[in-house]
Amino acid sequence: MYKIAVIGDYDSIYGFATLGLDICPVRTGEEIRETFLKAAAEGYGIIYITEAAAAQIEAEIEEYRERTLPAVIRIPGVSGNTGSGVEGVKKTVEQAVGSDILFGGVS
Amino acid sequence: MAAKHVNPTRMELTRLKKKRTTAVRGHKLLKDKRDELMRQYLDLVRENMNLRKKVEAGIRSANRNFVLARAGMSEAVLNTALMAPKQEVQLEVEEKNVMSVEIPAFEYKTRTADENDIYSYGFAFTSGDLDGAVKSLADILPDMIRLAECEKACQLMAAEIERTRRRVNALEHVIIPETEESIRYISMKLDENERSTQIRLMKVKDMMLEDAHHYREK
Numbered sequence: 001m002y003k004i005a006v007i008g009d010y011d012s013i014y015g016f017a018t019l020g021l022d023i024c025p026v027r028t029g030e031e032i033r034e035t036f037l038k039a040a041a042e043g044y045g046i047i048y049i050t051e052a053a054a055a056q057i058e059a060e061i062e063e064y065r066e067r068t069l070p071a072v073i074r075i076p077g078v079s080g081n082t083g084s085g086v087e088g089v090k091k092t093v094e095q096a097v098g099s100d101i102l103f104g105g106v107s
Numbered sequence: 108m109a110a111k112h113v114n115p116t117r118m119e120l121t122r123l124k125k126k127r128t129t130a131v132r133g134h135k136l137l138k139d140k141r142d143e144l145m146r147q148y149l150d151l152v153r154e155n156m157n158l159r160k161k162v163e164a165g166i167r168s169a170n171r172n173f174v175l176a177r178a179g180m181s182e183a184v185l186n187t188a189l190m191a192p193k194q195e196v197q198l199e200v201e202e203k204n205v206m207s208v209e210i211p212a213f214e215y216k217t218r219t220a221d222e223n224d225i226y227s228y229g230f231a232f233t234s235g236d237l238d239g240a241v242k243s244l245a246d247i248l249p250d251m252i253r254l255a256e257c258e259k260a261c262q263l264m265a266a267e268i269e270r271t272r273r274r275v276n277a278l279e280h281v282i283i284p285e286t287e288e289s290i291r292y293i294s295m296k297l298d299e300n301e302r303s304t305q306i307r308l309m310k311v312k313d314m315m316l317e318d319a320h321h322y323r324e325k
Contacts, residue, residue: 001197001198001199002197002198002199002200003196003197003198004196004198004215012170014173014189015169015170015173015189015240015241015244016244017189017192018189018192018193018194018226018227018241018244018245019192019194019196019241019244019245019248020192020193020194020195020196020217020218021196045198045200045211045213046198046213046252046255048251048255065262065266066262066263066266068202068209068210068211068259068263069200069211071211071213071255071256071258071259073251073254073255073258073259075162075163075166075251076163076166076167076170077170078170078173078174081163081167085159085163086156086159086160086163088258089152089155089156089159089258089261092152092261092262092265093152093265095265095266095268095269096145096148096152096264096265096268096269097145102149102152102153102156103156
């Protein structure tokens with residue numbers, strides 16, 4: 001049985017608590033890293049992380065990219081959408097196909 | 108000549124021929140695997156992109172609702188309202204095998220079956236906006252789970268496709284040509300040996316005839 005974690009700044013994620021997801025409010029880069037690694041090791045199935053927080057720990061997220069679990073998913077925070085989530089999808093296309101032939105024209 | 112040194116023997120030739128057969132067969136299989144992976148991946152990644160756009164739009168509007176809800180209430184009231192969540196989500200993970208890629212399939216269960224059990228507060232002291240905000244977030248949760256499943260599958264498959272493509276290319280452009288070159292080298296060497304043996308025998312025969320009969324074959 002797995003749980004779902006949401007990592008990000010408090011303002012962006014407090015709503016998810018009502019749905020029954022575990023929220024981990026973080027502020028500094030070091031906090032983000034620690035919380036993320038702990039969550040990944042503790043057997044969360046899905047970790048939603050705000051794009052702003054994810055931008056600070058790219059290397060750690062990259063490590064979990066090719067493991068079956070956990071799924072690390074970027075979500076936009078309250079301060080807006082940086083587009084790094086969509087960027088991530090394009091990156092997988094690039095990895096698989098060689099160049100982004102699907103969404104190249106669509107921003 | 109072959110790039111690396113090979114012994115021009117019959118045994119080596121048999122070994123190399125076997126190796127070539129395996130390589131050609133492996134190459135064909137891997138190519139099929141790559142094509143099928145790619146076909147499935149393209150469907151999946153399109154769905155992934157659509158889901159992502161939907162979820163991002165959903166979260167954005169939910170966030171807007173939350174900001175509105177916060178504006179109408181004091182911080183303390185809001186924090187108290189959300190302090191003790193009523194609902195709990197549990198995730199069942201099954202592993203699905205798609206073309207030898209293990210991809211997770213998520214299924215989630217809420218602690219209580221009632222989907223209206225998301226409001227962890229009495230309605231007396233909170234604004235109606237908060238109810239709407241919580242509801243809007245709850246509505247996109249199924250899509251978020253699906254997005255997680257889809258995006259993870261895409262990442263895993265992309266990695267597998269890349270690996271498979273490398274293998275296909277390595278077989279096609281390195282292993283198979285190299286083996287074929289070696290096979291050609293050995294068979295030419297063996298032919299050459301055979302010819303020289305034959306010539307030597309003919310010469311010997313000539314010499315023996317000459318000795319026995321003083322007879323010269325022209």
